[in-house]
Structures are given as C-alpha cells and as structure tokens.
Amino acid sequence: MASIAGQSDKTDERIRRESALKKLLRRPELGAISGAILVWIIFALAAGDRFVSLRGSANFLAVASELGILAIAVSLLMIGGEFDLSIGSMIGACGMIIAILSVQMGWNIWAAIAVSLIVALVVGAINGLLVIRTRLPSFIITLGTLFIIRGLTIGLTRLVTGRTQVGGVKDALGYDSASQVFASVLSIVDPASARGLSANFPISILWWLLIAALATYVLLRTRPGNWIFGIGGDAMAARNVGVPVNRMKIILFMLTAASAWLVATIQVLSVGSADTLRGESREFYAIIAVVIGGNLLTGGYGSAIGAAFGALIFGMVQQGIVFTGIDSDWFLVFMGAMLIIAVLVNNYIRKLASEAR
Amino acid sequence: MTPPILEVREIYKYFGNVIALNGVSMRLQQGEVMCLLGDNGAGKSTLIKILSGVHRPDKGEYLVQGRPVAFSSPRDALDHGIATVYQDLAMIPLMSIARNFFLGSEPTVGRGLLKRFDMAAAKRIVRDEMAKMGIDIRDPEQPVGTLSGGERQSVAIARAVYFGAKVLILDEPTSALGVKQAGTVLRYIARARAQGVAVIFITHNPHHAYPIGDRFTILKRGQTLGTFTKQDITRDEMIHLMSGGDELANLEHELREFANDAMAQQLADAIHEEV
Known part of the structure; x- marks a missing residue:
C-alpha cells in the first residue's frame, strides 16, 4: 500500500508540472465552449434583451436541443470514423410513420412510436452493414440512403394518404401520455416581458442534456467508448487488438438513426402533424454542429460535449x-463561414495540444 | 532440455512463381534475443508474417513450445503468446498512452450497467509498466502522438510484455530512429529479455543487432546462411555475410580493373571499407 501511495504522490507532482493551459487545450470541446460564450456575448450586445431574456433563451435552446440530439449521435459516429447523411430523411420517415399509424390506422400512438423506432434501428443497421460489406465510404452509402428514404417516404405517403402531410396527431390514442414524455413544455413567466408573456422551455432541452451526459460517459468511461476512439483512429490497428470493429460501427449507425427517430417524435408530438419533407438539410446542420464542436472529420478525435455546444x-x-x-x-x-473558421481554429488548437509535452 | 519456445523447420512460402522462403529453419529459446538479419528481399518480412500469423507457410513445420501450430490470424498468434510490434506500431496518435495501451483489453470496475473503464487503474499500470522499462511517463493521458519514436516503440513493447507475450517479434524497431533513440529501444529489449521474454529482433543494421543479440540468423534470398552465437562470429564477419560479402568483393575487384578514373577508384575503396 505504501508504495502505491508513494506512486500517486509522485503523480501529483508530475501533473502539476504540466501547464494547466496546455492540459485544457487538449480537450476537444474547448473551442466550442469558448465559441458559445463568444457568440452569446456578440448577440447579447447586438440584440440586447430580446436575446438575453428568458423568452429569447427558451427560443434558441429549443432550436439547439433538437439539433443537439442529432449532433451528439453524429459525433459518436464521426469519432468512430463514419458519416450518416441519411438522418435528415430519417426524421421525415419516422415522423410520417408515427402520423400514419396513429391517425390513418387509429393505432395507439405509443405503438406507432415503437414501430417507428424499430424501422429507424433497422435502417441504421442496413446503413452500417452496407458500409462494412461494400467498403464504400459511408458518405456515399448514406448519401444514397438519404435520397432513397426521402423518396420512399414521399411515395408511400402519397400512395396511402394521397397527400404529403398528415395532421391530427393530437387527437390520437395515447397522445396525452406520450406528449408528456416528448413534447411537454415548462412555462415560466418572463419578468422581462412587459405584457407578462411566458418563456416556454420544451422538454427536448432535457433530452439533449441527458443524451450529452450519457454519450460523454460512454465515450470517456466505458470500454465501448475507448473502442469508438480506436476504430476511428485506426480501424485496422483496433481490429488487431481484438476490438469488434464491425459490430461497433453498426451500433453507431443504429444510434444516429435512433437520434433521428427521437427528433421526429418530438417534432410530430409538438406540432401535431407530420410532413414528408421534415428534417431536410438536418444531416448537414448536424455535421456542422459536430465539426464546430471540435470533432475531427476523419475520426478518432472529438467529444459529445463539443457536439452539444x-x-x-x-x-x-x-x-x-x-x-x-x-x-x-x-x-x-x-x-x-463559422464552419470554416471553426475547423481552422480547431486544427490550430489540436496542433498546440499535440505539441504540448 | 526444454523444447524451444518457438521453432520453424524447413519453411517454404511461395507468392505465385516467386519463392519467398526456400526452406528456412530457426529456433528460439526462452530469454534470448535472436537477431534476424538480412538485406532487402531476403525474406525477413515474409518470415515474421508467418511467425505472427498473418501468412501461413506453404510447406514446413511451425512449433510453439514443442507443439505444432497453424495460426489463422494475428489474434490467434497473440493468444499463443506471440506478439508482434510492427514498424508502424499500430498505435493511434490522437489517443492517450493509457487508452492506446489498453485498447481492446480495458480494465473495468463495477458490474452490469455500471461496468466502466477503470481509468485510474489503467493510468497506474501504464506508469508502472513503463517505469519497469526505465521510462518516466510524465502523464499517461498525453496523446501518443506527442511521444518520440523511441518512446512509442517502448510503449508498444511494454504493452506486449504486459499482456503476457512470451515471444516478442520486433520488426525493424530501430530503423527509423536516431542513434540515441535507437539506443533507448535496445535498452528496452534488454529489459524485456531480463523479464524472461524471448525476442526476435529484425533489422538490417548490424550495429544495432550485434550489441544486443545472443544469436544471429542471417537470411539471404529466402534461405538461411546459418545461425551463429555471439562467440562464433565477429561483427565484421556478420556484416560480410549479411551484405553478400563475396559479391561485394567481386564488385570491388571488377571496379578496380576498369578503374583508371578516380570516381570508380573511390567507389571501390568505399566498398572495400564496407566489406
């Protein structure tokens, strides 16, 4: 025991010797966190109360949370060395499945939500299998499935309903309990509002924080987390030391599809309707958020917190x-412009960090 | 006498019509450093790929501790205690030393859903193992990319030894290193040997091989020119054998015959010195 204690004393000494700044620079999310503070200050100055107020905050947090749920899943996949562009149309497809099953077919909405999740997981697994089997870049595979899923969603929806939008979800069976979980809102009267209007914080913010915490825990503190870094850094090296590379990649593709499902569920239950075009461009927005968050486009480096920021x-x-x-x-x-600047800044920071000795 | 920890008998390997290995035999005892020497194209890489489970021999026997084996993959060889550290190291530069060290074999604490990567243990073990190798790791969380080439080699060696390698195959570990760093790596090889590990050290640099090696196997054109213990061979004899000394002597002779011009003379002198 004595020797172990001695050892850890020595550790403390050595860690203190390293500059705290360089240690901080090594964290991938540093750029995104400082960037977020900077952007907040800029808009606080430029837009004033409307931005800083509770209502303003609820407003941008609602937008950030839905994108954040996607971005966190995409960041795990990107750290693992792959892309998923199909999530944009996956949102449209999942939303439409929920709406058609619950409104057209009169199912309980919980069952519709469950079926939609299963479809998402299957599509995610297909994406992963295609990437592994064909050895094509996932960019190409999921660009293909992006179009396929969107096309199928539009085509099948029109075939079944004759339209491209399905409303009336709020009248579906089981809507009340489901909306508690996916679409409830915390209303706080905004003291800054002269007319006594309240700020509405959607529950998606809670999902966003929860998923960010969970993803960070998995990445940094579990074996699969270590494997994700490994397969993104060098899949061959990881395979040689016994990491189940293919299984991990398939799971990561299933996770991004599941994140699209969650966003779709939140949107359909909040708005009360589904549209075949929902989620358009979200795949690119998510990638932008992930890259601004300090994740390396080529994999092996990054953080879920960064993606959330x-x-x-x-x-x-x-x-x-x-x-x-x-x-x-x-x-x-x-x-x-921000995307390009963020990548340049992150590259610079990473260079500093890898020279920090 | 205990059987050799690793032995190959009359190994042949063909790639199409190319005979890469033409009846190579070699044995390795526990706790010795065997240097595998040879010029480019001698068959060193093919031989180690067979030993490490990447290729299978077309003919010949491969025995581990006296028992015949037929490895299906590098992982299979690893499970038999044969670890290979390749030149490119299979280390992931942006990952920390501790994460690299345990990739695929992470220590865990807790059970069920709370089972997690025991980073504290990982860091402690890495620091202790590296200390055994005589390296002071400043911070196990620093990225491998920040280490020097020699330090990276030693992390890879320490990892193989820690995970129970009985035989360590080192593919040109010193070839990309400067003099001082190569010296560091040679020291770690000696430490590994002191821990009872058998080492196959592949190199084409006799100056690195001679100080550390117990025995030397020289490969040439897919065949062994023989295995020599240190007592049997001097450094110069070894260099002579390795570089195809006789051929070089002929070349030197030829050049002198034609050489009235200073250039060829110089070249011949240089070759003479090399031989």
Whole structure:
C-alpha cells in the first residue's frame, strides 16, 4: 500500500508540472465552449434583451436541443470514423410513420412510436452493414440512403394518404401520455416581458442534456467508448487488438438513426402533424454542429460535449440573427463561414495540444 | 532440455512463381534475443508474417513450445503468446498512452450497467509498466502522438510484455530512429529479455543487432546462411555475410580493373571499407 501511495504522490507532482493551459487545450470541446460564450456575448450586445431574456433563451435552446440530439449521435459516429447523411430523411420517415399509424390506422400512438423506432434501428443497421460489406465510404452509402428514404417516404405517403402531410396527431390514442414524455413544455413567466408573456422551455432541452451526459460517459468511461476512439483512429490497428470493429460501427449507425427517430417524435408530438419533407438539410446542420464542436472529420478525435455546444452555437446564431433584425437569409452565410473558421481554429488548437509535452 | 519456445523447420512460402522462403529453419529459446538479419528481399518480412500469423507457410513445420501450430490470424498468434510490434506500431496518435495501451483489453470496475473503464487503474499500470522499462511517463493521458519514436516503440513493447507475450517479434524497431533513440529501444529489449521474454529482433543494421543479440540468423534470398552465437562470429564477419560479402568483393575487384578514373577508384575503396 505504501508504495502505491508513494506512486500517486509522485503523480501529483508530475501533473502539476504540466501547464494547466496546455492540459485544457487538449480537450476537444474547448473551442466550442469558448465559441458559445463568444457568440452569446456578440448577440447579447447586438440584440440586447430580446436575446438575453428568458423568452429569447427558451427560443434558441429549443432550436439547439433538437439539433443537439442529432449532433451528439453524429459525433459518436464521426469519432468512430463514419458519416450518416441519411438522418435528415430519417426524421421525415419516422415522423410520417408515427402520423400514419396513429391517425390513418387509429393505432395507439405509443405503438406507432415503437414501430417507428424499430424501422429507424433497422435502417441504421442496413446503413452500417452496407458500409462494412461494400467498403464504400459511408458518405456515399448514406448519401444514397438519404435520397432513397426521402423518396420512399414521399411515395408511400402519397400512395396511402394521397397527400404529403398528415395532421391530427393530437387527437390520437395515447397522445396525452406520450406528449408528456416528448413534447411537454415548462412555462415560466418572463419578468422581462412587459405584457407578462411566458418563456416556454420544451422538454427536448432535457433530452439533449441527458443524451450529452450519457454519450460523454460512454465515450470517456466505458470500454465501448475507448473502442469508438480506436476504430476511428485506426480501424485496422483496433481490429488487431481484438476490438469488434464491425459490430461497433453498426451500433453507431443504429444510434444516429435512433437520434433521428427521437427528433421526429418530438417534432410530430409538438406540432401535431407530420410532413414528408421534415428534417431536410438536418444531416448537414448536424455535421456542422459536430465539426464546430471540435470533432475531427476523419475520426478518432472529438467529444459529445463539443457536439452539444456546437448545436448551441448553431441555435444561438439562427435565433440571434432574427432578434437582431438582420434578414435571416444571412444565417446560412454566417454558419458556413463559422464552419470554416471553426475547423481552422480547431486544427490550430489540436496542433498546440499535440505539441504540448 | 526444454523444447524451444518457438521453432520453424524447413519453411517454404511461395507468392505465385516467386519463392519467398526456400526452406528456412530457426529456433528460439526462452530469454534470448535472436537477431534476424538480412538485406532487402531476403525474406525477413515474409518470415515474421508467418511467425505472427498473418501468412501461413506453404510447406514446413511451425512449433510453439514443442507443439505444432497453424495460426489463422494475428489474434490467434497473440493468444499463443506471440506478439508482434510492427514498424508502424499500430498505435493511434490522437489517443492517450493509457487508452492506446489498453485498447481492446480495458480494465473495468463495477458490474452490469455500471461496468466502466477503470481509468485510474489503467493510468497506474501504464506508469508502472513503463517505469519497469526505465521510462518516466510524465502523464499517461498525453496523446501518443506527442511521444518520440523511441518512446512509442517502448510503449508498444511494454504493452506486449504486459499482456503476457512470451515471444516478442520486433520488426525493424530501430530503423527509423536516431542513434540515441535507437539506443533507448535496445535498452528496452534488454529489459524485456531480463523479464524472461524471448525476442526476435529484425533489422538490417548490424550495429544495432550485434550489441544486443545472443544469436544471429542471417537470411539471404529466402534461405538461411546459418545461425551463429555471439562467440562464433565477429561483427565484421556478420556484416560480410549479411551484405553478400563475396559479391561485394567481386564488385570491388571488377571496379578496380576498369578503374583508371578516380570516381570508380573511390567507389571501390568505399566498398572495400564496407566489406
């Protein structure tokens, strides 16, 4: 025991010797966290109370949370070395399955939600299997399935309902209990509001935080987490030391599909209707959030917290621009520029970190 | 006498019409460093790929502790205690030392859903194992990419030894290193030997092989020129054998015959020195 105690004393000495700053620089999420603070300050100055108030915060948090749920799952997959572009159309498909089964077919909405999850997991597994079997880049495979799923959703929906939108979900069987879980809202009267309006915080914010915490725990503190870093860093090396590379990749694709399902469920239950075009471009928004969050596009490096903050930045910019009164057309320009800057900054930070000796 | 920990008898390997190995035999005793020497194309890589389970021999016997084996994969060889550290190391630069060290064999604490990667133990073990090798790891959480080439080699060696390697195959561990770093790696090889591990050290640099090796097997054109103990062979004789000394002597002679010009003369002198 004495020798172990001695050993850990020695450890403390050595850790103290290393500069705390360099240690901090080694965390992948550092850029996204400081970026989020910076963006908040910018909009607090530019848009003032409308952005900083409870109502403003609820507004951008709602946007950030839905994107964040996707981004966290995408970040795990990206750290594992793969992409999933199909999540955008997966949102549309899952939402439509829930709406058709619960409204057209009169199912209990819980059953519809469950079936939609199963479909998502199957599609995720198919994505993973295709990537492994064909050895094509996942970018290509999921770009293909992105179009296939969207096409099937539009085609089948029109075949069954004759339309591309299905409403009336709020009248479905079991809606009340399901909406408690997926679409409830915490209303707080905003003291800043002259008319006594309240700020509505959707439960998706809770899901976002919960999933970020869970994903971070898995990544940093479990064996599968270590494997994810390994297969993204060097799949061959990981396989040689006994990591089940294929199984892990399939599971990661199933997770991104499941994240699309969760977002779809939240949207359908909140809005009360489904649209075949739901989720368009979300696959790219998620990748932007993940990359802004400090995740390496080529895999092996990154963090779920970073992705969650990347989504927060995204939400703040999207809503902040509206509050400043600038035409929201400029939002896309801003996000694109931000993506490029974030990658440059992250590369620089990573270089500093890998030279930190 | 205990059987050799690893032995190959009359191994043949063909790639199409190319004879990569033409009846190679070699044996390895516990706690010795066997240097496998040879020029490019001598068959060193093919031989170690057979030993480490990547290839199967077309003919010949492969015995581990006296028992014949036929490995289906590198993992299979690893399960028999034969670990190979390749030149490219199979280390992931952006992952920390501790995470790399335990990738695929992570220690855990807790049960069921609470079962988790025991980072504290991982860090402690890495630091202790590296200390045994005589390396002071400043921080087990620093990325492997921040280590020098020699340090990375030693992490890979320490990992193989920790996970119970009885035979350590090192593929050109010193070839990409500077003089000082190569010296460090040679020291770790000596430490591994002191822990009872048998080492096959592949190199084409006799200056690295000679100080550390107990025995030397020289490969040439897919055949062994023989195995020599240190007492049987001097460094110069070894270099002579390895580089195909006779051929070089002929070349030197030829050059001198034609050589009135200074250039060829210089070349011949250089070859003479090398031989």
